[in-house]
Amino acid sequence: MKVFHALADALAAHGVDTVFGLMGNANLLYLPAFADAGGRFVAVAHEAGAVAMADGYARMSGGVGVASVTHGPAFTNTLTALVEGVRSRSRVLLITGDPPPVPTHFHQFDIAAVTTAAGAGYERVHGAASLVADLNRAVQRIVAEQRPVVLNIPIALMQAEAGEQAPVALPVAPGSLAAPGAEALDGALGLIGSAKRPLVLAGYGAAAGGARDALVELADRTGAALATTVLGKELFAGHPRDIGIFGSLAHSAAGTVIAEADCVVAFGASLNMWTALNGDLFRGKKVVHVDTDPARFGSYTPADAPVAGDARRTAEVMNTLLEQAGITAANSAWAQRVAGKLAGYAPEDDVDDRGGPDTVDIRTAMIRLDRVLPAERTVVSDIGRFDVGVWPYLRVADPLHFTVMGGFGSIGLGLAGAIGAAAAGAGRPVIAAVGDGGFMMHLSEFTTAVRQRLPLVVVVLNDGAYGAEHYKLHHHGYDPAYSAFDWPDLAGLATAMGARALTVRKAEELDVVGELLPTLDGPLLVDVRLDPDVNLVRY
Structure with missing residues (x-):
């Protein structure tokens, strides 16, 4: 079996059913082989489109989106879409390849250097016999690191004999952070417990982590208003204290609630400049910031109580500790005021x-x-x-x-x-x-x-x-x-x-x-x- 056939089979074994791409010499053989074996090849008009389509596919399928382009300018055409995938932590595999090993070939280009500059991961197929092992590593890194990876398969390898390959190894997703203990939550719970007008804010991380029910319970225990970032929009739809989007796009009733809140408890949100309105919306408020990535703490908005933890697990522990402290329905006057503000609001x-x-x-x-x-x-x-x-x-x-x-x-x-x-x-x-x-x-x-x-x-x-x-x-x-x-x-x-x-x-x-x-x-x-x-x- 040739390398290009082995690649098509290995992609299918990884559960890849769709590849978005623009055909050229570097991918001319494995794309038809992939399609002939039952996969779907979506031919695009421009290489940036291939990566953006793979990105959109990954975001909505929950799997890995795959894009395929040839070498040289085909790869450089993908860069803006590739950086978009990096910034959005998208699971994208971009397959490209070095041109023929001729020093004067006009498609010669340092793929590794530019991939690194874009913020994506880089992997290379080092030889015909390591094809599947190298592909396995690339896919594992995509899932583990939550970012695109560029896989360089030199064109010189495509028609080599694949020989015996390592078995396909499906990627293992990283486990959630262990739930924080009472000591780690002491400062956060102190701020929540002393707040008179709390607000629970959920971002994309909370939505993706299945934290809705735990956050609603936390809000009901503390009488908190509920809000989301743009990427968490509608997470709390239907709840009487859901004010919708927090930040520069907040509606008028939400703006009043945000202005009056004295403590924001944020889960899985970066608290960026749009959410914070360049910091204006958090001035005079205590901020509890829960996120799996401690690097986010203070990046945009200072936090009085940063907590490294998974949104759902952390909220569940908070609920348990608050129940043990006898807090089941606090701040009822604030809760009623928020619900009243929203009851008559229409877009x-x-x-x-x-x-x-x-x-x-x-x-x-x-x-x-x-x-x-x-x-x-x-x-x-x-x-x-x-x-x-x-x-x-x-x-x-x-x-x-x-x-x-x-x-x-x-x-x-x-x-x-x-x-x-x-x-x-x-x-x-x-x-x-x-x-x-x-x-x-x-x-x-x-x-x-x-x-x-x-x-x-x-x-x-x-x-x-x-x-x-x-x-x-x-x-x-x-x-x-x-x-x-x-x-x-x-x-x-x-x-x-x-x-x-x-x-x-x-x-x-x-x-x-x-x-x-x-x-x-x-x-x-x-x-x-x-x-x-x-x-x-x-x-």
Whole structure:
């Protein structure tokens, strides 16, 4: 058996059912072999798309997403998407390979050095006989280190005889941190016990760690309000004291509760600049910070009581210790005040609709879209000025059904990430929220969704400009027209590519999305027209 066949078999044995890639000399043989053996090869238009799709696939499947590219510029084309995966701690395997061992080959490039600079792990197949052992090590590192790994398989090895290989070894996930003991929690419980107006804040780590029930119990014992970061959104949906997103995107009722809280108990959240509003939201409050990664303590927000621990286990121990201390329903007046503040709140309360004759207010549009879509949905968002009108209003049934392709701050990866999420096939419709600039950056990947016949709804929030720059140019006294783009008709482009499409200039025109969704056999592009002069972001 040749190495390329052994690689295809080993990927399948690792449970890989989908590889996203762009074919070239370095992967020309194992990708067809993988597909011929029953795997799915999703051919992409650009190498960055392959990595972003693998990333989106990994986030929504819970497994390892695999991307494959050839050598030289194919690898360098992946770098922005690779760094996004690193910053988002995504489980991605990127397979590439050195070109032929000719010193003057124009694709010669130091893959290891650039991989290290990107923050990803690097592994190399050292010889034909070590292929499976080297692959095993790469996959184990992805799972253990929670970051992408680049696997370099030199092209010179591909047609060598594989010979006898080590058996495939499935990766072992790292165990949770042991639950902290009473002594380690003494300072944290002291702050919680003395708080008059506590608030429990959950981030993605709490959601992924299955901490919801333990955190709700902690909040009910202490009368705490409940809140989440953006990546934990909807974790506490339905609870009478759930204020929703904590931070720069908090709604008006939530803002009052946050201002009045005297102690924030955070679980699995980095407490970054957006959550903390550059520190403003934590001033005058005691902060208990629980996280599995002690390196996060103080990175953005100082903590009065840092606790290294798993969110669920730590909350469970806290509940046990509080019960032993006789605390079962504290701060009832605060709890009632929070519930009262939220009882009459509706998303429309904060919307002073700024739609025009031919444009919609993004908030009104998302509230409308939220109501016509099925509750069970996956939402993958790009980043841009539009986010403030999407994240608080377009909900999900589970925080793990929402992700943002924005860990590196690059626009344009959302579409590919959503394609990967749709390819994961979780049985939920996938909604991509992207800006017009980011969409046009990777327009070619829309054809991938068409070819794969993915029932993907791509909502383009289209203000005909790079929105943040439009606002900032105006603020600095320059003509904002420098940021404007006269795009072609997006619905026409999508139709020409073989997709369904509609243009929305009135919020009620979004109702048809709910009608079309059950019969989609490919992507639907929804071009939502916005006014570039309407700015909702505080810069």
